[in-house]
Amino acid sequence: MVxxxxxxxxxxxxxxxxxxxxxxxxxxxxxRTHRLPTALPLRFEEAQRMAKENRYKEALKEYRAAxxxxxESDTYLQMGIMLNKLGDAKGEIANYEEALELEDPxxxxxxxxxxxxxxxxxxxxxLLRVALFQKPRDSALxxxxxxxxxxxxxxxxxxxxxxxxxxxDPKNAxxxxxxxxxxxSLGKDAEAAEQFKLALKxxxxxxxxxxxxxxxxxxxxDLDTAIERFKSAIDAHPDDAQSHANLALAWEKxxxxxxxxxxxxxxxxxxxxxxxxxxxxxALKPEVGPEPPPxxxxxxxxx
Numbered sequence: 001m002v003x004x005x006x007x008x009x010x011x012x013x014x015x016x017x018x019x020x021x022x023x024x025x026x027x028x029x030x031x032r033t034h035r036l037p038t039a040l041p042l043r044f045e046e047a048q049r050m051a052k053e054n055r056y057k058e059a060l061k062e063y064r065a066a067x068x069x070x071x072e073s074d075t076y077l078q079m080g081i082m083l084n085k086l087g088d089a090k091g092e093i094a095n096y097e098e099a100l101e102l103e104d105p106x107x108x109x110x111x112x113x114x115x116x117x118x119x120x121x122x123x124x125x126x127l128l129r130v131a132l133f134q135k136p137r138d139s140a141l142x143x144x145x146x147x148x149x150x151x152x153x154x155x156x157x158x159x160x161x162x163x164x165x166x167x168x169d170p171k172n173a174x175x176x177x178x179x180x181x182x183x184x185s186l187g188k189d190a191e192a193a194e195q196f197k198l199a200l201k202x203x204x205x206x207x208x209x210x211x212x213x214x215x216x217x218x219x220x221x222d223l224d225t226a227i228e229r230f231k232s233a234i235d236a237h238p239d240d241a242q243s244h245a246n247l248a249l250a251w252e253k254x255x256x257x258x259x260x261x262x263x264x265x266x267x268x269x270x271x272x273x274x275x276x277x278x279x280x281x282x283a284l285k286p287e288v289g290p291e292p293p294p295x296x297x298x299x300x301x302x303x
Contacts, residue, residue, distance in 0.1 A: 043062050043063070043065055044074075046062050047059045047062035047063050048078075051078075051081075056086050060079060060083065064079070071099075073106065076096065076098070076102070077110060080092050080110050084114075089114065092114050093111065096114060097111065103134075105130075108128070109128065109140065109141055111127055112144060115127070116147065116151065121151045122152070125145070125148045125149070125152065128144055128145045129145070138168070139166075139169035139175060140165070142161045142162075142165035142175075143178060146175075146179075155182065159182060162178060162182065165179075171202040176198045176202065177195070177206060180194075180209070180212065183195060192212075193213065196209040196216075197209075204236075207233055207243070210230070210243075211230065211242065211246055214226040214228075214233070214246060215246065217229060223250055223254045226246075226250045230246045230247035233246075241271035241274055244270065245263070245264070245274065245276065247263050248260045248261075248263030248264045248267065252280065261281065261284050264284070268281065
């Protein structure tokens with residue numbers, strides 16, 4: 001009799017536990033199917049609105065709140081962008097490293113880019129190789145692998161990666177531009193110019209292509225074309241200090257002191273710690289200074 005009561009009690013306890021487990025599962029399903037489609041998009045919408053208004057710290061707070069609802073790759077990617085805007089390189093890297101377990105190739109790509117900025121090129125290379133194993137036909141991944149290979153001194157393989165990036169996506173403006181910069185470093189200026197022009201065909205406002213074509217024109221003594229290229233870059237990106245600096249150098253070489261001074265002053269408004277602009281402005285304001293330095297060397301997109 002006692003044994004039967006014990007069996008009965010255990011059976012009831014088992015049923016109770018089973019009911020609790022089932023109820024917990026149903027609650028989780030309800031949470032994911034009802035709360036996530038409403039709460040998560042609302043968080044994202046608010047964060048994106050703040051980001052558009054350059055309220056990066058507030059946007060970051062909203063994205064972190066979204067992570068408490070569910071861990072999604074998109075949330076980490078947006079957080080990384082905000083941390084980058086805020087100049088928090090360590091925070092950006094830590095954010096992407098935390099998200100690696102999600103096995104998203106875009107997380108690996110963005111972490112690789114962040115590593116390259118810190119000259120952690122071998123780590124970046126490893127990440128991009130894994131990402132390409134996941135997405136072998138991704139043009140941007142091949143382009144970034146080309147960049148890191150170039151930094152590691154393997155130019156031949158870098159060129160192959162740029163070409164593969166363009167084979168997969170002939171309209172990849174950044175790949176055209178980076179390929180062009182690599183060609184310039186090899187002294188192949190004519191081929192490089194064609195690649196910069198193809199970048200502009202895909203993206204007429206591509207900053208690096210406009211500036212680099214201006215630099216190349218300036219080196220060839222065609223200052224009028226250089227000035228037009230730099231003006232186009234400024235029209236498309238008025239807050240880019242380097243474009244104003246390039247235009248100032250071109251005006252100075254052309255002998256237009258007033259225009260050069262105006263552009264150098266604009267550089268310092270945008271970037272007060274711009275050393276070359278500060279030095280040239282000091283040289284030009286009291287009197288015409290010595291022969292100006294060469295125009296700035298090419299910048300690379302994607303770094």
